[in-house]
Amino acid sequence: MSLALDVAAGAVGGGTSILYAALGETISERAGIINLGTEGCMLVGALTGYAVAAMSGNPWIGVVAGAGAGGALAALHAMLVIERKASQLASGLVMLFLGLGITSLFGGSFVSRTIHAFTPIALPGLSRIPGLGKILFNHDPLTYLSFLAAPAIWWLLFRSRWGLLIRGAGERGEVLAAYGYSPKLIQYLAVVAGGALAGVGGAQLSTAYANSWFEGMTAGRGFIAVALVIFAGWDPLKAVAGAYLFGAALALSPALQARGYALNQFALDALPYVITILVLVFLSRKRLHAAPEGLIRTLANAPVR
């Protein structure tokens, strides 16, 4: 039982940074724009968050700055794909390399810095609930915030006027234009919001979860987030489940090892991706239905000119 508790708590803790990035990518893809550079946005968010936290002495300012950095990189992506009609996939990959490079260039001096990091806060009352208390209610404030962010983004996308516009931009931009809205502007906002959330995810990793900055510290979590969005069928609530599933796959191995068992981590690591592919296979029609139409068009049309 304690193993299950450990893995579940580890899944929530380790899955949070992925969750933020996945929530952001959901918004972006709902508006019809995929950002393969989510990893890059997370990295600039992680470094900026840590650096600003170190300089300002306040991790909250760091997180806001991290969001800004992730959003700024995503804005470049948005400009290239919306204004310059660049290939979304190619442009996203460029953002990845830019993120890797810029954080390496400017990150070195922050490796040995310390910050006032976010620390886990046991929520009064709730943390006493047997099992659930340990799993859900003994985390850093950014993790709690993610509990709220997921339903809020679901509400934004599916119950608010903004959501209608975002999904409209992703499905039928021309209809939106006919009603006097600028699909371009909405796409810009969605992509930037997506990058900002990825930046928050990176900052959660550096200022709360790992409490440190190292080059390349996101170690592929941004790509996991992109896969996760598909796994979750572009639904923020299902993304929560997916993030914790991916997080659990990461958490199982150390939890087993600490109890004296060995296991080959990699069969486990591959599992989320295999499951995602299987989900696509078995629910293909439904999934296809769930995918924003603009995104389908994007992915279907190779940039052959």
Added chain:
Amino acid sequence: MSVISSALRPPKLRSAGREAGRLALAFAGALVVFGAFVIAKGANPLTVYSDMVRSTFLNSNSIAGVLVKACPLILGALAVAVPARAGLVNVGGEGQIVIGAVAAGGVALALDTHLPGGMVILLMMLAGAAAGALWAGIAGLLRLTLRVNEAISTLLLNYVAIDILLYLIYQPWKDMHGSGQPVTRQLAVAARLPLIGGTQVHFGIFIAIAATLVIWFLMERTSWGFRLRVVGGNSEAARRAGLPVSALLLSAMLVGGALAGLGGMVHYAGAELQLRAGMTANLGYIAFLASWLARHKPIRVAVAALLLASIAVAGDSLQINSALPAATVNVLMGLVLVAVMGGWGLRKKAVVA
């Protein structure tokens, strides 16, 4: 403008010249912005650039390094270009390179001390290409039978391939007599791709060049290539015209995957000589960018791959001469690509105008 008409339009000399000019301009722009980064790090951009050119292009060792790096990049980029002609997006070069290297490694571990080296090399090439084709073929089949988008499935399959590699090198294939590092033993000397003229450059560069020419010929001079372009232009019209669209799409994926798998084999048997974690280091993604940069035209794709390989090797100089961090070269590559992408919009406007 329809894709078919653009594909069939004869190339114009003047537009080619203008394009080269724009490319040069984009490149210059990227260098200026990168110079600002360099200044921010307290280095002199002029010194940095002159050192970079000197130690990358005027040095046999670095030129060799460029060519070694270019081998898997060229093959990986062609692996993107072929499906792209048919309107398919292959983001799975990374995984197909990995799985090709894994297959070649498997063949080598089983046979390299039992068979003559040339035979092992041949078998490794076949195994690498077959594995890459299989990996891309999965995505192709999913697309054709279940309409699973191939951009998404190839991306996901990258991770599965990398995890297969890691699984193998951590347990069954780990070098028993080694130091405990998760790597396979070194490939037998006889089974390595021969080096050219005492340099680090291996025979793989000829494989890459040959593949480029073959793909160019297939794309531009055969009915298969023509049909792929028609399918890529408008698959519905192609279907109505009686073309076997599904078979064509699948063939494009298989050929692409085989090329990337071959790239993995070449990288393994020519440069790495053992399977290890991180051996591909985003090669597949850089290859994707190379193909995209060259708009999926085979010869240009190879040149673009060579360019990106040069930038990667130029990163050595950023470190050794200018003491900048290693990954700084990613900024340079990113900026060049951003500039070229930005320039694309100009091109289109120019065409419309």
Added chain:
Amino acid sequence: MRARRVVAALSAVVALVGAACSSNVSSGAGSGPSSSSSATGAPGLGGSAIGFIFVGPKNDFGYNQAAYDGSQAVKAAYPNLKVLTAENVPEDDNATRVMNSMISQGAKIIFATSYGHLNPAEAVAAQHPDVVVVQQGNLIPTSTAIPKNMGTYFGTVYEPVYLAGIAAGKATKTNKLGYVYAFPISQSIDNIDAFELGAQSVNPAAKTSVVNTSAWCDPGKQTLAASSLLSQGVDVITQHQDCTSTIIKATEAAGKYSVGYHADASSLAPKGWLTGSEWNWGPLYTDIVKTVLAGSFTGSKYNANYRVGYKTGDNPFVQSKFGPSVSDDTKALIATAKTALGQPDGSPFKGPVMDQSGKVIPGFEAGKVPDYATIESLTTFVQGIVGQIPKS
């Protein structure tokens, strides 16, 4: 038109291949195996630079930073020589190329500072008999003769780790110690074993739980590893990772004890810091360079698998300072143990050493004092360690 472009592109590639081959031939006259320079001069002489390659970032607050600091000590000692450094050099043909670049810029001495740089280092040494290539931490297989221009060097890392184990064994209240490592390489196995043996020597009930992260620096995985250990009641954590601050901060935040590695991180754990082991490469690097420049590298102690420890008193791996909670008793125990390690029969692995099933490990029988090579080829965990080595 199209055909012309094909020809142009092709000839460019051919020209590049040609350039790579031909200019190598010309430079080969000076540096090739057939050259006369290697016969007349000792390897490593006549250079204008010294090259260092690191596998990770040079400011990782860990292994690579320690090596980088060592390179800067060389720079200070030899102001007339350029010190060329390259970080994040993968352990493959990229390393070969970077080392070759350094050589073409005048380097005649190369330090390849990562365990996995051995194969590229051997390739470069074979290609350039006039250049001395020394590799940090790995072993040139004794089955092959060691080339005249090569060597490996390292400290006996497990000695200070053994002493730190004593501090851990005395500090633990739960008798559960934790060790986070990256890969089951022999160096890590030695450290883990020595840590447990040190703890056992003062606290027979102490057990060490091990978790591997399969990465030299993935802070997310390190956090998970630390929290998994902490949730099992572990109250002292140490590690063999390239970047170390994440685990130390997590342990400190949980109010538990830290034992450092690679660098003095006591500032990160003002309360829980016990002690640790850290590198001081400067003197050894400088001495290697001095030997090479004296023209006496070949046949010297560095032209071998050079290992140095407490017996000779110049271990580049030194004990970090003690934290506030370490008692004078413990300090005295450690001082005694350190003296013992310096004796001819002193070793953390003095027999008998038992494996996890209680059987004596071959080569470590009662009364035996295993040599460095035997210790560095250990592939088993000792009794008292909780956890398994991922099997081959």
